[in-house]
Amino acid sequence: MNLTKQLSAILSQAFETAGLPPELGQVVPATKPEFGDFQCNGAMAGAKKLGKNPREIATEIAALVAGNEIISKVEIAGPGFLNIFLTDDVLCVRAAEILADERAGAEIVEHPRKVIVDYAGPNVAKSMHVGHLRATIIGDSLKRLFRFRGDDVLGDAHFGDWGFQMGLLISTISEEMPNLPYFDENYVGEYPTQSPVTLADLERIYPSAAARAKTDEDYRNLARRATAELQSGRAGYRALWQHFVNVSREALKREFAALGVEFDLWLGESDADPLIPDMIKDLEQKGLLVEDQGARVIFVHDKMVPARDGGERPNVPPLLVVSSEGSAMYGTTDLATILDRKRKFNAELVLYCVDQRQSEHFESVFRASDKAGYLRRDQLEHIGFGTMNGKDGKPFKTREGGVLKLHDLIQMVREKAAAKLNEAGVAADLPADERTQIVDYVGMAALKFADLQNFRGTSYVFDLDKFLSFEGKTGPYLLYACVRIKAILRKADEKGLKPGKIQINEPQERALVFTLDGFENALLGAYEKRAPHILADHVYALAGAFSSFYANCPILGADSAEVMASRLALAVATLKQLEKGLELLGINVPERM
Template structure:
């Protein structure tokens, strides 16, 4: 099923061509003056120069061809050469009825499915998720869902940090605290315990303590570096501890990501790329991609067209140690081998843009990644407090993500109990869904690259551009449909349930619904969940205006009433599909 704007454009293009003009001048856009018309075509203004004709003359010729078209209620040429378009209500109703019948509302899935790896989440093991992990998880999850909905094969990878000095610090601190553990007995040859010698709470305290201590005790830091070296070279006891750290951490991470309704297809780790590093370095050397710079092994990635300094991509330090660059390149090698992706998208803090520019250039220049593989860095902005600075707890610390989720759920629960009578248990269950909608919509409604202010009072509001407002609209529709079903005993949706209309608020609602396919494709092409947020806010507003102006349940004309029910069920289904793509769901009541 074609996008509605494509259907309109086709008619205009044919009209331009019929009058001897290039059909490309017939491209239609949404009107920037919705008070005057619904769509517009400015092609006559562009064509005027090419054909040495006044734009209004060209516009009038095109309009003359289309004045009998059943697609348009009104089409007119306006000085100096705009073509203003309003759709015929019958055409619009037919389009919506077709959406109702079609799978995915008629969205045409791609005929050329791509394999896309999305790298998002990126937490380090042995540390709790904090607010800094929110955006990567929420944005990445939504983009994964949008890409799948568009018909692509998507692989979401959490990409855990598990292989650096932090592991050595944890092992060293454990040895200091529990020196009698069997893992530190070099003569031990038996099986190691299945049970970890620490809980997640202990583990989360051990790392920051070790990290802080290492800053003022150089001998401790050296010991941690040595422990890291031994781990990375297969020390049995350290490997067993490392596996405990992983298992305990991943169990906790999964629990917290589940609260965010975020999931991953792969729980890959930095360490998974390690086996690929030796061959990769040998390949880079043998093919003369590398050079030595102050003892370090580097690849030059600067290009002649650069207007800013792009440093070389370092592969090995002067002491032979690997870096994040090395691991990320090896991870690309692993992904190429395992999945042969057409695209790899990284959802990362925008402050890492230069780093990824270096790594991407290095991967392409050295042919570690095929030339036609699209590498995308989607840098996101910071979540700030009302003071405009990165969001902190009241005492100035970094807030755990679990605590942030609980705080917003509690605020929603309190608000619900103040305004309506409901059993406490039900209210708590609902508040989790509403709280998640508030949190995710509050984040995703902003363009990913922009910073935004986390304002809990605004985010949990049931009015305005918020997640709870969208959910409340869905719940309102559910309530209307339930009352209609109760009074009539059934709901019948026929092939032509939605009827033409001359009611302005109904036409506005129908127009908004018809834009669904266009919005989803644009959101996919631009990796832009905020487009979906903007769309469903406008759709919810259009529905609520229609609802307040028309008494659906009290309507005596049964044919009209049935048409309205068919229309609002379509609106409900579109809204529910969109929030599913954003990563949250609506309760049955609020």
């Protein structure tokens, strides 16, 4: 058990003995070294509630815990802070525990839940761009984190393969290539297995069609009709659509592979489509569907608020279930997907890792789901995040003002990482394939860590030079720390040296153990807040604590065999936790660099 929990249990017991609420015994790592290892502020909180003198309470608690074997000293400071100092012995015991633990000191949830992480959100006909990067990196990290904590997790790409965009593609292709069999309603044979369009074609067609639909009403109606016909099962449209899906999915899988991301499920919006007719009947029966402005909607607001035009509008927009054209909207598929996830996977919690700007939409969907009795509002969470901005503070664009493709971004990162390696003359004598892998790992570490060290809710500035500066709080720094440990372990192995009993002699050793113990707290925070940056911060702190230890405490050159064995053990425990933490951030570590 980590030290925070051990100590909190001891303090809680003391508060209870003193006739106070046990939860006041919660301790937190001390803010400063002179305040001890942990501090407990419960005496002041208790004093407030009970109208007693906080210092008196603190004195009583201090007396109750003073004899405990893991506590070396308790001090009362200021208005009633309890500053607690631990014995070196308990730190050594805890370090040995972490060393022996496959989970590097992390605990597991008591009640595992079935969790679905919906992330990345790639679309048909669109290669991924920088906007997908955060959704992918953050979602992937959360998936790993939840799974590591013990939940039963499925990651779903939630492929954008349905809706109006498909109608746009179909109608444009029907104009460009009207003679294809897909458009002949009387066609009865097999449709060609070869796609009539490439991904490049789709990528060209989609943006221009979308732009045209905004201004050209006739065209817009054409595309809407095509959407409705596709959804109602017109065979030729379905066959053509299948080509769009196949062509797009293959390309996307390659891109995800470059990011080291894999999905357990590759379900799309189309997979929820078969559920829609029955769902609509169900919603009708429940009296939730309301005719409004030619469409059918579910109202989910709880009050009316003033509108821009001087009138009134709902504080939360209604969910549009059936458009005036009779088509399913994205909210319709989102709702049906919830139903699908409940029925097929018994989902208890669904995390939607999607851009913050869609928060209002999700609020509508979640409320509708709750009203319909599908999944409760508290089982659905929108994990929103900010945008990746350029140095001008606006969403990242290329010099030409276009959107940077993810593929190009990764290419840029790799080139720059390779250049850095060359510059530093690092890994020059390693085999070419290992070098390539190091470049890849370093680049990905730089990119992912730069993203994950920021709280997901805020936007951040994309600055590749900074990410790859290889100095300070960066991915490469973390890899470097790991690789230095690996080099030592290799040497120790060659010499037949083995890790031994952990002892604490130097302050850096103590600090390192203390940091190792913080892993569980960091994981818990990251898990509960769905915030990988808390874990990223811990990993960085650990690498820092190790670097400090490394600089001050020779391992293989230690003064005695016992100290050497102890330090070797600390190095092994550190590496294990570093690699585990990085793995949860989706970052791979090379053997050397």
